[in-house]
Amino acid sequence: MLIKYDHPTRILLALDCIIFGFDGEELKLLLVKRNIEPEIGKWSLMGGFLNEGEDLEVAAERILYERTGLKEIYFEELQTFGKVNRDPVERTVSVCLFSLINIHAHNPDAAKAQNAYWINLKNRPNLIFDHNEMVNLAIERLRYKAALHPIGFELLPEKFTIPQLQKLYEAIYDMPLDRRNFSRKILSTGLLIDTGEKNENSITKKAILYRLDQEKYQKHFNAFLNFMPDVSLS
Amino acid sequence: MLIKYDHPTRILLALDCIIFGFDGEELKLLLVKRNIEPEIGKWSLMGGFLNEGEDLEVAAERILYERTGLKEIYFEELQTFGKVNRDPVERTVSVCLFSLINIHAHNPDAAKAQNAYWINLKNRPNLIFDHNEMVNLAIERLRYKAALHPIGFELLPEKFTIPQLQKLYEAIYDMPLDRRNFSRKILSTGLLIDTGEKNENSITKKAILYRLDQEKYQKHFNAFLNFMPDVSLS
């Protein structure tokens, strides 16, 4: 590459990750209490910079791996944020990632080493830069996608019960759902396989543990499944 | 800004625009036959670079305006493309825009001055770099969004008939639709206002000209309206 484009602006490119988890009761975000400048001591999303000679998508996978210790997790691009002064240190354009992980597969020691914590979505602290805006957009996206696509499973352990799944949806939309209709709707997708096991943790009646039919999941991912009744999204 | 981030990589940031139009029969793309290097003589999307001191969104609006002569047109971010060698001249990350315009509001002289042409989507030429990939993704997005949101109107003139709208949807999904059901579905949204006028161009019975209820359009934009029967997207 000898000749370059005759344009003066070259910019630092960051990737910021919105990482959702679900503990069985509440939606959570993996946030970091910064021990580096700028904004030391404040809360922010986890992120990193795009490297020389690194594909953007590879960088996304690398950073998510560095931050969670997990590979092959669900993520998609949320949006690219590029306000001039969004980062006071220098101009930085941030490709923002939207990611869902099984909170129990995540190593809590690795998180501590990075000063990262799972924070309840509902009482999250104020974040630096434009990270609040990113999180708000991510919540919107989560609500949007989960209503139409079987995306919620990404937040659950491999084996899960229908009541767990329902609690997840109730947390996402912050509304109660009818057990009977929810159960029927989910089962009618044919995406769940009865493992034959029961949830031994339960105090009362043990619920059936299901796992996802991976093949059908891939195939039907883009079908509109209408998981939610009457969702009209802000 | 005295101290910068201790990271070596600063990158050129491009914006590439996928601009859809509809001539009443076919979906079209605004493409440019390049008269500059690299890849002179080949077809590409229209684009530009992000400037120093310019917000990303402002750059998007600027470039769309430079390329179409139109302001306040519908656009959204499609995706950011960042493969290392996607541009042979130098590493360039491209924020790809997805835009819908009223083809008749577009100035054909301005287009010619830029060597730009409206090309039928179905027999579009091969494009440079990763632009084919961008277009394919944009078609997918168009089909996705138009099935759920009242986005199609952006491609039509201010006043339009229901048969025109139906032809648009048939072009987007490349499938015939039932006139009666389509009409009922569209009218039931309450988004159309009867202008009292009729389409004088028609040879036979003159169709009613409608216009969009802008207020309802804004308010209901994010409601899922289920415009399409049985759409399961790729």
Added chain:
DNA sequence: TCAAAAGTGTTCTTCCTACACCCATGG
């Protein structure tokens, strides 16, 4: 045996789909 959670069935209503007839226009 009781409380708490899980599983399942039915009815009503709504919405979607398939389909046919009539009207307006210009040649």
Added chain:
DNA sequence: CCATGGGTGTAGGAAGAACACTTTTGA
């Protein structure tokens, strides 16, 4: 008066919403 395209109505079926009872379990 006829061919072409536009407007509208209806009956049947599928899916969603509202709702209640039974089962399992451990205390």
